[in-house]
Amino acid sequence: MDFVQNFPCFSIVLSMFASIFSSALNGKHAKWLNTAVLIIISIMSGCLLFYLIGTGQSYVYMMGRFPAPWGNEIRAGILEALMALFFCVIMLLSLLGGESHIKAEVDPEKVNLYYIMINLLLSSLLALIYTNDLFTAYVFVEINTISACGLIMIRQTGRTIEAATRYMIMSLLGSGLLLMGLCMLYDMTGHLLMSNIKASIEVIVAEGTYTVPLLVTIGIICVALAIKSALYPFHSWLPDAYGYSTVSSAAILSSLVSKGYIFLLIKIFYRVIGFDIICNSKVINILFVFGLAGMIMGSLNAIRENDIRRMIAFSSVAQIGYIYMGFGLGTEFGILASVFHIISHAATKSLLFIAAIGLTDVSGKKRQFINLTGAGYRNKVAGFAFTIGSLSMVGIPMFSGFVSKLLFAQAAVQTHNKMLPTLIVLAVSTVLNAIYFMKTVIRIYTPIETEYPTIPFQKCKVYGITLICFIVLNVILGMCSQPIVDLIRSGLNMFA
C-alpha cells in the first residue's frame, strides 16, 4: 500500500485533533492552527488527487483490523479527493476574507470556540466525503449540524439565536428521517457498508421482494437530505441563518455545509442504492419538481428582498434548486452538471458573501440597498468582486455559472420528457437572477455624494487578496472547465 493512501484518514483525524487542541489555545493561536491544518489538508488532498489520476482507480481503506462485512471503511476516488481539496480551499478563503469581522463580532474569549467549530465542521465534511459506511455518515451528519449551529450562534444577537433554533429544528427533522431510512435499509439488507448494501439491494430488486419498503426508504432518505440541504419548501430557516451570522459562517454554511449533504445524497444514489434503481423509482421526479419550484421561488423572494445579505441567501435557495433539478433529470449527465454546479456555486456564493460585507462596511454597516448606492466606488475591490460574482450567477460566459448552466441545458436536451420544462425554467430563472443581481450592481455603481468613507486597497490587503483569489478561481472554473468536467466524469464512473 502506498503512503498516499493514508491521506484521507490523516486529514479527518488531523482536523479532529486540531479542534481538540484549539480548546486549550487562545483565539489567535487557534486561528493559526486552523489555517495550518487547512493548508496541510489541501496539500494532502491535492497529492491524493494526483495519485488517483495516476492509478486511475479508487481504493478502499480499512479502518481498524476487520475486513469488509464487519469493519468500518473509508473509500477514496477522484471525485472525493477533488471535493476535499475544493472544500478546504473555499473554507480557507472564506475564513481569510471574513477575518476582521470574526474579530469584531465574536467575543474575544470565544474566538477559539469558533475555530473549534470550524475544525469540527471540516472533519465532519471530510468524513462525509470519504466514508463508506452509512451509520458513520449519519453520526458525522449530526456533528456537522451541531457545529454549523455553533457557527450561526457564535455572534450573540436575538436574530442569530432564533435562526440557530430554526436551523436546528429543521435539521433535526432531517436527521430523524435519515436515521429512520438508514435503519430500514439496514433492516432490509443486513449491512451498513455501502458496497455490501448495494449488492444486497440488487438481489432484492431481482427477486422482486420488498418493493414498497425499498421505495419508502429511498423517499425518506431523499426527503431527509433535501430538508437538511434546504431544498425549496424547507428553506424557511435559511435567510435568517445566512443573513445575520458572521460573514465567514454565512459563506461556509451556504457553500460547504449544504453541499456536504448533497454530496452524501449523490453517494447514496450511486454507491448504496444504485443509479438505475433510483431512476426507475418515481422519487427523482419529485426532486425535479421541487428543484424547479425552488429555482423560481428562490429568485422571486430574492427580488422582493431589500437587504443585500438576505438577497444572496435567497439566491442560494434558487441554486440548490438547480442542483436538485440536475438529480431529477435522471441521467448521468444531469448528475455531472449538478456536481459541477456544486463546485461553481460554492466558489461564487462565498465570493458574493465576502464581497457584500465589504460593500456594507463602507455604507455605515447598513445593508439596505438605498445605503449601498455608490459603494462600488468606495471599496473598489469589493465592488469589482461583487460584479464578477453577479455575472457568474447570472451565467455570463467566461465565468463558472455559465458553464454549469450550459451543462444543465445539455443534460436536459438528452432527456425525453423533461427537456421543455427544464429549459423554460432555466431561462426564466436566468432572467430573474439577472433582475436582482444587475439591480444591485447598478446600485453600487451609481455615483453619489455621501459622508461614508472610502477604503483604499492598502487598508484591507488580506481581504482584497482573498477576493482576488476568489475571482481567479471563478474565472478558472469558467474558462478551463473541460479538465474539471473530465475529472468529475471519471470520478462518477469510479462511483458506479
Place this chain on the structure above:
Amino acid sequence: MGANLFTNYGEAVAMILFGIGFTNLLLQKNLIKKIIGLNIMDTAIYLFLAEKGYIQGRMAPIIVDGVQNVETYINPIPSGLVLTGIVVSVSVSALMLSLTIRLYQRYQTLDLDEISTKLKKEGL
C-alpha cells in the same frame, strides 16, 4: 398485509410513535414541546431497531459454554446502533435546551412565533 401488521406490532407502534414525534417537532409552537417531540421521534427509532434486532428464542450475543453457533445468538449490531443513536440524541437535546434557555432569557417566552414577532419589532 393485516396479518403482517399484527405479527410486527412492535414495528407498527414504533412507526406511529415516530409520526407523533415528527409532527410535534414540526408543528408545535412551544419550544419545550418541540424538544419532547424530538425525543419521542428518536426513541421511536430505537424501539424500531430493538424490535428488529431481537429474534424469538435466541440468546444475547455472549458466548457461554463454548457454543459458537451463529444460530444461537442475536445480532449485536442493532444494540450498538441504539447506543450510538442515544449519545447523538442526548447531545442534540442538550443543544436545543440551551438554545431555548437563551431565547427565554431574552424574550421571556417559549413561543417561537411570538419570538419572531418580537424580533421584527426590534427591527435588527
